[in-house]
Amino acid sequence: MSATKSRLIYRQPQLADLPAVFAIFGDPQTNLFNPAGPMTDLAQAEALLERWIKHWATHGYGWWTISSAQSPDHILGFAGIATHDYLGKSVINLGYRFAVEAWGHGYATEAGQAALTHAFDHLGLPEVFGLVRPDHAASIKVLEKIGLRRFGLLDDVPGKAPSLVFRIQRNPA
Template identity: 80%
Template sequence: MSDPTPRLIYRRPKQADLPTVFAIFSDPQTNQFNPAGPMTDIAQAEALLDRWLQHWTTHGYGWWAISSPQAPEKILGFAGIAAHDYLGKPVINLGYRFAVEAWGHGYATEAAQTALTHAFEHLGLAEVFGLVRPDHIASIRVLEKIGMQRFGDLDDVPGKAPSLVFRIQTHDA
């Protein structure tokens, strides 16, 4: 688990986070660039939370629930790294999703940078990928700000433009 930054607290998700997972992942605004669209029922959020918790059990890391020191009980969003399968192989994927009221404060950039630091310095991973829709300019900027570079495309959404694949490697990789 990561040390808290001055602005954000990171912790492993727990079952009690289910309503917040659903609130954030069912919001049409937070899913504007998600080809699957927003979640439509609590069972979808429960399945996602279960995958996160299983990932933590299996790998010892995963997505965090993120809050501020001023209101540690109020989750601003979720972010982290997790094993994922694309490009025809297993990769470590960076992801983040914040509540609309948390947008515009640099939280995604800060959380993404914290996830990379955790991946490289604490877990000893060699590379991390990020997958983003080509029209999601804000998310592309986050990936670029943290030093990720365009690596390729992934034709993952039938009938739509390919997603952009970003990658960053440790300096000694």
């Protein structure tokens, strides 16, 4: 199952994506605002990829593997919606991570909007959340651009400032 929208191709992740998952999630630049830091070994990437694949099998949606329509075999990043634990509360969380080469092209905004469209128009979900570190200005800008608004704080990183919680609700028809 894959869908093409605008400049990007979205498809379910597969085991063959492992090198790209490790390259992107293991890159220190893509983890500047990740308190856990970059992945340090392939086993971490494999565990993440397996969680994504299992989420798709269980829920019928999840993070996508994303490439450009012009170069479909080259993975630019990963994005989508998935269940996430906000300190004991399960929510639908929007997330994205792109290779450094893909930054500055509007891909996070485009993928985020595609994820929201999927969540609301295809899945009928009532709301989607986004969690971001308070000093990650670029990610905050993306969330705001696609319609999420500040909702609260989540003290999820011991010894650090709380993460910002953003939320958007489906417009009733």
